[in-house]
Ligand SMILES: Nc1ncnc2c1ncn2[C@@H]1O[C@H](COP(=O)(O)OP(=O)(O)OP(=O)(O)O)[C@@H](O)[C@H]1O
């Protein structure tokens with residue numbers, strides 16, 4: 108059966124689909140406006156600079172180095188230092204009483220460790236309950252860490268200070284750095300599921316399916332042909348999000364861009380296949396679109412970890428989200444973007460995503476084949 | 482090419498089921514090469530289903546089908562290559578130009594570009610199309626759309642052309658024009674298999690198959706169909722004025738009368754017995770202008786297809 112696959116015919120389908128896309132105001136608008144709109148909506152929410160954040164500092168070291176570290180925070184213009192009233196408990200009770208949003212705890216060996224091993228630690232406590240502020244604060248930390256490293260050692264090469272953050276109330280909180288890479292997930296999901304959900308249904312509704320059927324074109328050729336242009340649109344949207352993240356929000360791209368591209372592509376294919384499957388099953392544009400909206404938007408926004416951390420969900424939901432491609436790509440996207448994770452760190456998400464993509468595309472093709480073959 | 486008279490279509494004991502529903506029941510017929518073969522039947526009779534089988538879009542549940550010397554054993558691709566199919570639905574892409582529609586169909590059928598160029602010119606000349614090739618299909622009037630759709634369905638120059646209600650919803654002028662094209666194609670040696678709901682179109686077919694609930698209930702040329710269905714002439718009753726309301730009912734129950742049906746303001750009556758009728762006709766002469774008329778295909782259709790269900 109695959110022997111009959113003819114790439115030229117698939118390309119003809121792709122070309123025809125491209126005409127539809129270029130001439131359909133809805134598709135064009137969706138493809139261009141949607142990513143921009145999403146980036147704007149979430150981006151603007153991020154860009155509000157939070158200043159004068161109350162920071163309780165408990166400095167048990169009281170050395171030159173520890174004071175330098177505090178100075179980095181205070182000179183950043185973001186933080187208002189509330190000196191600890193003597194007890195380390197203040198560092199936490201201030202958070203509870205909302206006197207401060209964050210606490211910095213410097214242990215007595217701070218300078219000693221730095222001088223002895225060139226490596227030292229400080230603790231930063233953050234009130235994660237207020238999601239948006241916490242996110243912004245977290246965003247500042249990266250920069251502050253760099254500044255501190257520089258101030259304390261005069262070099263940028265090594266990273267002698269480790270700023271390990273523990274979130275007291277919201278372990279996986281969202282930050283601008285978390286949101287923007289997550290946007291890639293949402294944009295791909297909505298755009299590709301929605302657009303492909305229309306394409307097969309359109310052929311059924313218009314009657315042009317009879318035309319396709321009366322020619323020797325194979326179901327797989329139709330599927331592949333239809334996927335090509337939407338893959339291009341999807342990748343362009345991802346590229347847009349990445350550029351906005353790097354240029355617009357100054358988020359450094361930590362990992363391998365090729366790996367990120369591969370991950371995006373697999374996820375994109377999963378979403379396209381999902382849309383295709385909806386279209387094949389439903390056969391009417393209106394209903395397909397509604398189902399695509401619900402099954403595209405809700406999981407990628409709510410169940411992927413984009414807005415609500417998966418860890419704080421009931422166990423059942425956590426397990427359930429594993430069948431959602433968006434969960435896996437969320438991990439991949441944030442991992443590569445923010446932590447510079449490589450393939451070995453992301454084995455599980457990549458395998459999960461790959462399996463889900465395969466299942467979706469095989470199901471869609473099979474169902475479509477069954478419908479088309481007499 | 483030798484001139485052995487082979488049939489363009491051979492169907493024997495074809496049955497098509499959708500689940501438990503039998504859409505086509507054990508039909509057999511043949512279509513000769515170069516014939517214009519008409520398919521008539523009420524909605525849901527199974528015309529489209531039969532055509533889709535013959536075009537390789539639907540597998541027969543049972544029975545044998547041979548189209549242009551190709552059977553299902555040789556694969557549906559072989560059948561698809563031999564036939565042109567203009568679906569009951571409008572299948573061209575409205576948002577593509579005529580050029581793009583043609584090129585798309587051609588590429589799916591792997592028609593080389595020089596052949597496409599030649600065929601496009603031939604066919605557009607054939608249908609007398611004069612607008613620019615980059616006109617969007619959406620912007621064409623209905624009648625022209627149907628003609629362009631016909632042209633697109635025969636780009637690959639098939640021997641048999643299946644037209645499923647090709648003139649539905651277009652103006653009478655456009656219908657006449659379309660039928661001129663059909664006749665021209667037949668004259669050029671193509672076999673035409675056409676379904677229609679219009680009797681005037683059916684009259685132009687070489688032979689007609691009448692379908693009812695999945696079965697072929699009559700198959701012959703238009704004139705023969707009329708003769709066999711109505712051995713006796715049809716009597717037209719044209720009311721002279723208002724007629725007593727129970728009169729028609731009385732006539733219907735009269736032993737001289739086989740049936741009486743209203744045709745607009747008039748009535749068509751079929752007699753059972755000519756002697757009895759002669760007597761009866763004198764009796765009702767004050768109420769009607771009575772004359773004998775040749776049966777039309779519509780009479781045949783009503784009698785065979787609809788009459789039985791009464
Ligand atoms: N895919 C299908 N599944 C189930 N039933 C079907 C299918 N296709 C057709 N039918 C049924 O088979 C019967 C015959 O349909 P068909 O389309 O062949 O009729 P037709 O003679 O072409 O009617 P029309 O004049 O309305 O086009 C109808 O009752 C229809 O509902």
Ligand SMILES: [Mg+2]
Nearest residue numbers: 528529569645
């Ligand atoms: Mg039909």
